[in-house]
Amino acid sequence: MEGIVVRSTGRLCEVQSGENIVTCVLRGNMRLRGMRTTNPIAVGDRVRFDMEPGQETGIIQSIGERKNVIIRRATNLSKQTHILAANIDLAVVVATPILPRTSTGFIDRFLISAESYHIPALIVFNKSDLFEMDPDIVDYFEDIYQSAGYPTMQVSAMRGDNIDAFAQLIASKTILLAGHSGVGKSALINALNPDAHARTGNISKAHNKGMHTTTFATMYTLPANTLIIDTPGIKEFGVVDFEPWELGHWFREFKALIPLCKYKNCTHRHEPGCAVRDAAENETIHEERYYNYLGILNNISE
Numbered sequence: 001m002e003g004i005v006v007r008s009t010g011r012l013c014e015v016q017s018g019e020n021i022v023t024c025v026l027r028g029n030m031r032l033r034g035m036r037t038t039n040p041i042a043v044g045d046r047v048r049f050d051m052e053p054g055q056e057t058g059i060i061q062s063i064g065e066r067k068n069v070i071i072r073r074a075t076n077l078s079k080q081t082h083i084l085a086a087n088i089d090l091a092v093v094v095a096t097p098i099l100p101r102t103s104t105g106f107i108d109r110f111l112i113s114a115e116s117y118h119i120p121a122l123i124v125f126n127k128s129d130l131f132e133m134d135p136d137i138v139d140y141f142e143d144i145y146q147s148a149g150y151p152t153m154q155v156s157a158m159r160g161d162n163i164d165a166f167a168q169l170i171a172s173k174t175i176l177l178a179g180h181s182g183v184g185k186s187a188l189i190n191a192l193n194p195d196a197h198a199r200t201g202n203i204s205k206a207h208n209k210g211m212h213t214t215t216f217a218t219m220y221t222l223p224a225n226t227l228i229i230d231t232p233g234i235k236e237f238g239v240v241d242f243e244p245w246e247l248g249h250w251f252r253e254f255k256a257l258i259p260l261c262k263y264k265n266c267t268h269r270h271e272p273g274c275a276v277r278d279a280a281e282n283e284t285i286h287e288e289r290y291y292n293y294l295g296i297l298n299n300i301s302e
């Protein structure tokens with residue numbers, strides 16, 4: 001039988017096959033070629049499975065070829081990787097300028113990962129009801145990312161602002177939602193489809209952070225065959241191995257400048273005749289993106 005993985009807890013996963021959802025286990029020792037991942041099967045994977053004789057559960061026999069995956073490290077130093085989802089059309093980073101605060105560093109790490117897997121990305125600023133009195137804080141973020149060439153939008157899951165526009169933008173696609181705990185990923189899914197009943201949590205008063213309410217990636221179906229994947233909140237988005245000279249290629253607005261650098265393997269840090277650093281200095285690329293680039297470069301060169 002065939003189906004699509006709609007929830008994955010590591011060893012067990014739930015597979016939607018027609019109208020049914022079947023709990024499946026992985027066939028012994030199924031591993032991805034040389035990949036140190038905590039989850040060999042991810043939400044969005046298309047799989048073949050057989051029912052266990054006389055049982056309600058299935059055994060996964062094979063994973064269909066993936067169009068793409070988006071992978072992160074648990075932390076920047078960790079060797080273990082985690083597949084957020086497979087076969088996605090659009091990677092959405094849900095960010096909030098306040099309650100909780102999302103840093104541009106986090107957004108950038110997410111974006112360069114999506115870029116390196118050639119997955120289109122969108123930045124959704126949720127909780128517009130909270131920052132409408134002080135639009136500067138979100139304008140600052142939108143300016144950075146629009147000038148880098150990314151689409152952005154402001155929504156409020158709580159009040160419903162722009163939810164229709166968001167629904168239109170994602171119609172008929174498979175979408176990944178990722179972001180810190182408490183930014184409202186699950187609340188957005190409920191706003192898009194009240195029948196989803198995704199569990200939502202509170203923001204801790206002491207720390208202004210979410211409570212890690214969603215524990216396993218879960219795919220929900222919206223109208224027009226839109227598939228949306230809710231993921232557990234993540235603290236850090238550790239990027240996978242990039243070579244220092246390669247990193248700049250995943251900063252979208254650096255790409256056109258890189259061929260103008262004097263050295264072919266320029267890391268855009270200290271080399272003379274660097275077109276990227278020049279652009280940062282005369283503010284044709286945003287200094288915040290350039291600083292975050294240097295931060296990530298330092299991390300991967302360690």
Ligand SMILES: Nc1nc2c(ncn2[C@@H]2O[C@H](COP(=O)(O)OP(=O)(O)OP(=O)(O)O)[C@@H](O)[C@H]2O)c(=O)[nH]1
Binds near residue numbers: 180
């Ligand atoms: N004011 C306001 N609060 C919101 C909005 N969207 C979500 N919240 C609140 O933010 C809190 C966290 O929402 P969740 O949907 O659980 O956040 P999450 O991103 O799924 O968090 P994790 O599952 O922990 O990763 C809840 O108390 C929501 O009611 C919004 O648009 N405005």
Ligand SMILES: [Mg+2]
Binds near residue numbers: 185186187199214233
């Ligand atoms: Mg959640």
Ligand SMILES: [Zn+2]
Binds near residue numbers: 267277
């Ligand atoms: Zn350079």
